[in-house]
Amino acid sequence: MQRYGAVYFHAQVGSSGPLESQELALQIAGDFSPWVEQAGMNLVVMDLSGLSRQWPDEKVLARTIVQKFQDKNLLAQIAISSNRATARLVASGTAGTSIILPGQEKEFLAPLPLALLEAPLEIGEVFDRWGLRTLGDLANLPEKALAQRLDEKGMELYRQACGEDATPLLPHTPIETFEVFYAFDWPLENSESLAFTLNHLLDRLCRRLDSRSLVAEAVSLSMNLADGSENARHIRFGFPLNDAATILSLVRLDLEARPPQAAIESLLLRLYPAPPRPVQFSLVEPPMIPPEKLARTLARLCALVGDQNVGSPALLDTYRPDAFEMRPFDLNPPQRLHRRGGRQTNLPLRNAECGMRNKENRFTLNGNNSSLIPHSAFPIPQSEVVMALRIFRPSLQARVKIERVRPVSLESPVASGNIIECGGPWRTSGEWWKKDQRWAWDEWDVLLNNGQLYRLYRDLSTEQWFVFGAYD
């Protein structure tokens, strides 16, 4: 026979906070049953079926549970019933211990206030209009007539008021941590020995992840050193992994880049779990770089040139020249698609609407995440070469001689000489509403006597000249 116990509790004044008491309650309930549900902020429901051999008398079981709660400074009231809704409602509304035998549900529920059902607002208003105050009032209404007036949710509340509930218990699953602590008998000075230990520990953690169909999205390693200091590192992967060898090589690369300053006494290794990201390989498309290999490659590149110098450029939604940001290189980003006008696109809506016309009056798209723009939408003919700039970052200060409003000679760290032909000025300005980011430039394209083409600009706020880039 199915039996459920619900415990409504609250912490004694000054004993513990709501979250701690919730944790405590789940822990105590877990001592009596492996199936425990967190039914509300101060309510736990447990499956007590099959305990009749150990606890022949349910009253004794109920008293023991209450006593256990009181031992932890939690005041509790308990109800045991053959369905979880009745146990939950009675425990919430009746002080002390309630043992509800099958068939007595309606009797126990009848005097309880209707508010215990926590009905949605619109249904609650209907109950109010009908003058219902208790669960008994609701249970006494004719079912057929009620079904004509209430929706599915309303009928579910009616069945609960009648002491009927067929919904299963939703067991609470504790958040599992994938970490391991390892203390060395003697402080470890050799990185090879450390790698050997890490390999063993990572292998164990990866197998645990694998058994739960999970992968790791990051790893953290904190080490207690012989000089009393602590050395910690956190490595986030470009792609969720579950390969101990790959994770080990990433950790080793990081250890090589930032080795610990003293011998290692103990370490705490932790993997951060994430759901696996499915990758659909295609027979017709070029082969993809295996995620493990890509993660290792990116880690090596980051160790060589720094994290901020490896990634994919993403254009920003502004007219400011050279406006982009570096984003992590991810060939399989989690899909976040917007549906717009029946066609699926992963463009942000604003950018899909943002466009501009160039001098040939051709429509071109620009904006954030422009790399997400589908190829079919691209306006430049594929058979044309688009003139490219090589940008000097930051722009190089230059001395420019002006004659009849036109630049005639240039002197700068990259190029100097007479300007034999020039085009411009092309005035750009923007973000005047931002104090630190406003800009106003006059751009000039100049051809030097040595045949080199540069883009110069004059900052209108400072009247200084700069070399922005070279056409190449």
Next chain:
Amino acid sequence: MLALRKIELESLLKEKHLFPNFSSFSSDFQEKLGTSLPALNDLLSGGLPRGQISEITGPISSGKSSLLYSVLAQATRQREVVACVDCNQFDPWSAYRSGLDLKKLLWVRCSQSYQLLKAADILCNAGNFGVIALDMINLKRAGLYGPDVWFRLQRIVEGTKTVLLVLSVHPQARTASRLTLSLKKKDLYWEGRQSTWKLLQGFSMEVNCARGKRDMTKVLVSRQSRKTA
């Protein structure tokens, strides 16, 4: 009989890691990455050779970067992943206007010249990049790195589908490269009149296949479009 001798010789050479097989020298059997430019495809008999080093050389403003962006764009149109290693002079906006899918581009910004080849080495070892562009335009003189470095890179990419494209003012890889394109700026196109107001519209470039297929020259036109409100 001749075919048997050829196979025998090939296997001997391969054992000693001296040369790739003969078929890789024959352009007919070489897998190519086609560009979006018909004139260039004519010049290269189909495109840039995969599994080889190719060089684009020429003075500043000769159109090297424009050509590179066009090649990268075409590779991403074919859904290939590309990489660019440079000294932080890559212009994402120019690349975007060329049609490059920036999401499929891995950009490695190096601050020291030694990092360029090291990063290229790491990328070549990763495999499955359609194009790896190594921008060495900032290096002032030719042959800065010894041939051993370039032959090592050539060995890594050999047999893969990667096009290792080196951009420089002077040839760097030299004999290790399969193809060298030499670029020269020809004509400039302006819009408007000098006396009043004019804008640079583009320029034409002369592409000469300096290594791989001699005495062939093609002219490509490069255009620019400015951002307008």
